[in-house]
Amino acid sequence: MTIRTLRDHGQHYRPRMACLKKVEAFVVEMQDPKSGVKASDQKLNITSIPHVITGQDILAWIVTKMKVTTEEAQAFGTMLVAYGYIYPLQNHRKLVLVADSTLYRFQTPYFWPVQKWPAEDIDYAIYLAKRNIRKKGMLEPYEQEHYNNLHKWMNYKWDFIVMQATEQYKASKERKKPDRVVLDCQERAYWIVHRPPRRTHSGMDYGLDRLIDPNAEEVLTYDMVRRTNIFLTQALMRSAVKSSVSLTAFVKYVTTHHTHDPLLTNPVPSNPWITDNDEFWQLNMRNVDIPTKLSVERWALSFWELISDQRGRADFKLFLKKEHSGENMAFYEAAEEMRWGAATAIPEKSQFIFNTFLKPGAPRWINIDGRTMGLTVKGLDCPHRYVLDAAQTHIFLLMKKDTFYRYLKSPVYKDMQKKALVPAPHNFTDAQLEANAKNRNPGISPIVLWQQQEAEKAAAAVAARPIDVKAMVATNKLDRK
């Protein structure tokens, strides 16, 4: 049967299959007797089956019609088979399009995925029962499993199911042999798509249903509209930036980062995933002595890039130590820790931060304006994780706008630029690549690295603590004789 028109079936129970409408348009065109895929009759086990198409014809038609490459057409063709619009005649369990003389047929619209009725279990039970009646032991193992399951939990309806199956079996016996074969093929194809056997990937297997029904009318309550209005009013109060300004910023970002993107510019010495050699990662580790030139260049792009790279942050801290303004970075880190840390640790941390950075005469007193200081200290009475936000922003902007630029001009950074490594690109022969693939470096577990880092931090915290003179005298460390 040829289909010439496309009807909207509403898809009321197949919510997210909007793609199927577009697919159907194609399928209808494909079946056009003049401009569609050419069909022929094929002999299959004595009977002659009409309207059979070959895989390569389908592929050629898709390539011409959609103006795509063969591979893309292959992907689309596979989708057609996976959703059950076309079914294979011979290897009926593999729902892919094979681009040779493999035979396919168009599925009848009765069995198309968009129809209003879902593939219910009861229909499946009737189908399996019918096949069982026709010839016992004809069910495949996975079908037998389904059958047993359905028999168990649909037991109360089983008489009805058997009755229906017998009726359908009798009706099919009345039909002519070719029709019967075709109908059997169609029905079998339908159930392969809707109850796929193991290792068959069917398009109807679309995962969990989402809670909301897209066909349900959206009910706008009073409250919702008021909230929308408040949101819109606020949006109008906010200022936006001109497109030319923000889009130019994207282009600038992409251009400056082009050389740092390993997928666009080959990384030196080599991309570990391609050559199976992880030297690239080893050269960029947190605690490496001399960083690579590319890393050092990246630090100069922005303050955020500098402190996001752990090696860069270490270098920056070295510079701050020389400038005797390490307290800014320390405060920033402490504030970050409080913001992202556990809720129970907040009172303790806020106390520590106050004593170390904020109280008058504190050992690492940070220099922020009086107003911010006043607000922060007042807020510390009832500390919450965002209490240091104002001070943190002030310090961050200070470092970003002033200290960062001085860092870039400093001997610390210039020295690092000179010392930075430019690793030679790897040039592995095929034999070496094979050897690499066999000897992939397992690396260090991140858990171990984390423990190392924590130990270092603890040691640094102890070292940074102000020296308690009384305690030292008590332990006789200061000999005053």
Add this chain to the structure above:
Amino acid sequence: FSGSFGEVYQTFHLSIYMSSNNKFSISPEMATQEVQPNETLSNLKAESDTLKTKLEDERAKLHDVELHQVAEKVDGLGQFIMKTRRTLKGHGNKVLCMDWCKDKRRIVSSSQDGKVIVWDAFTTNKEHAVTMPCTWVMACAYAPSGCAVACGGLDNKCSVYPLSLDKNENLAAKKKSVAMHTNYLSACSFTNSDMQILTSSGDGTCALWDVESGQLLQSFHGHAADVLCLDLAPSETGNTFISGGCDKKANVWDMRSGQCIQSFETHESDINSVRYYPSGDAFASGSDDATCRLYDLRADREVAIYSKESIIFGASSVDFSLSGRLLFGGYNDYTINVWDVLKGTRVSILFGHENRVSALRVSPDGTAFCSGSWDHTLRVWA
């Protein structure tokens, strides 16, 4: 122009903090004010429409150039070849989600059969495996320290499993149940530390949790339907995140106040995936309507649509390359499309998976990306 959106926002936020009369923020009182007698629903709707048109006009005035016009002076990309470098086999059912570890080589992935596996993708060894008590583990995330993983799904919860160096240790014994939603968990992500988790759920809300105590720190209401995805801002202020849902909206939230600060509704179907642009000033979304779109946060509008006539099946997962020049999209027709973000054209199409691509993430240093698929495998491409 100076600084990024983050900076502008930060100064704005500062002013809220500073002013004792909180006139700018929305207070609970405003939303529950006494109803004025003449404010009927139709009046409100009319007001809503006028506000919308006014906002669109304001934004349209600032739209003086298109992205591809600005991108004209940028060099084209030329031929782009990427191949599967690793295939990770081991899951017994559909792979639903994956995440990279900060060490750039380890991956955690979760699947429909309830298994969560931690791999060293470089050597393709499995390092840890956890069996969740529920099926359909739709969300998984690696902790920034590399010492724990979080996962959840149909159990409506997000649980954190601390990883151990001892291979024989039963990880399920130390499991910590953190988040609790009233419907399935669709996505989860650690914030900048192991101590906080951000989750999104089918019940239409997102929530921020304290891991240690399991306490709810902030909840985010505003989506009218299932929230399917979220992503945290990479920028220096790190105070916002985006979420996409079945109501076709992509929202930008302020983590501190719980408010939705921006909202974009241009997709025609469910938004399956949202991802921030590396600079934090834009984000991309992939949807069931077979398009990926780029939204500019500073200009407050959609600036690009990545689609083709021949791409009919929905995009399930998107991610940017390190420079933001490339956008990778995993689609339901088993393919991965690579888009040139600036020019709006498709650079390449990758084949290899035998069922739909459900998860796609670029590695932290941008050297490769990993795609998880319903064909039970994960592939690393470079």
